[in-house]
Amino acid sequence: MPGLQTKPPSRIQQENRRAILDAALDAFSTHGFRGTTLDQIAEKAGLSKPNLLYYFPSKEAIHTELLSGLLDTWLDPLRALDPAGDPKAELLRYVHRKLEMSREMPRESRLFANEVLQGAPHLGPLLGTGLKALVDEKTVVLRAWMDEGRIARLHPVHLIFSIWALTQHYADFDVQVRAVLGDEGTDPYPEASLFIDTLFTKLLSP
Amino acid sequence: MPGLQTKPPSRIQQENRRAILDAALDAFSTHGFRGTTLDQIAEKAGLSKPNLLYYFPSKEAIHTELLSGLLDTWLDPLRALDPAGDPKAELLRYVHRKLEMSREMPRESRLFANEVLQGAPHLGPLLGTGLKALVDEKTVVLRAWMDEGRIARLHPVHLIFSIWALTQHYADFDVQVRAVLGDEGTDPYPEASLFIDTLFTKLLSP
């Protein structure tokens, strides 16, 4: 019986949107925004270029769609830092969760890195508002822990920077990491995890 | 008396080359290779586009010229690590020198980051040869220091990665660093220097 469903997005539509976003993530994360062409995205998604533009109005729209959700996902582990938990355990859990994300979502990490590296032209003021607000909130928690003598006294914001820098390095500079370690096939993450655990355990001890 | 000098590059030529490379460094480091246009470079260098191409045969030639010298400069401080020196002092000197470079040469850092982030399409195999060789050489030194119990036993390569990650973060993610710290005008480096000094002092203590 036709005419019953008016505008629920069909399964094939949802599948195509997902394929486009996945292909675009691949391309944007390795070639940057300008370096990516609609042809590349269309081919990898298995669609024609005009058909791709039926799903998204423009190249920028695809990019924005990807970025918009990303910052939130990216900061979830920091958001989960529990003021009531054990300080060292909470921070180490954050570090390890962040490193896991580098391994499991390297494309997302590189997309974000590309964006920030180029001056955050699309993410823009969100860094100074949403991101800053979250860091400020967690800074209070860190300072309290330091005042109680439960972790070493350090600059709280630079402590967070150090977590970001060390964990994201393995996704963003993956090519360099593997080239220097040699043994092409080997997974660098187990050793990285050990190293980072040692580093922060020592750093946080009062 | 004409005809005496055959082909010594005139002062204006040298000046133009320098202006082009400087403009190109600006552009490439913030927009990437594909994201940069010859128009942008030409305008910032104060030359016409054809005139720019009189000095360099192609866009790629400018990019290659910039990259070729960069890796060497970038690794100089690591090369300077003295096996005969005091281990902790040598490593801390390396860390601080590297952080200084992030402050003084942020564009070069971002140019390099852009390149590696996108899979090192131009730097390519140099990472697996020249860079790996240098790291391997210094790894031997680090291991010896660890065997002698003069610094803590850590994975030497990941130790080097951590130095790179932490110091370069301040150049590559400058926008984010300043957005989170707030106080637009403030220089983040003094605090960063203190933090990183503390971090590596703790980490290297046996």
Next chain:
DNA sequence: GTCTATATAGTGATAGAC
């Protein structure tokens, strides 16, 4: 909804006057 064909603008590079 998906395709072929094409409009339109931008971009790397060249030709040739001065």
Next chain:
DNA sequence: GTCTATCACTATATAGAC
């Protein structure tokens, strides 16, 4: 050595058939 004009090519986006 430097400029104006322009070529050849690519890329985003649209029109319109099916």
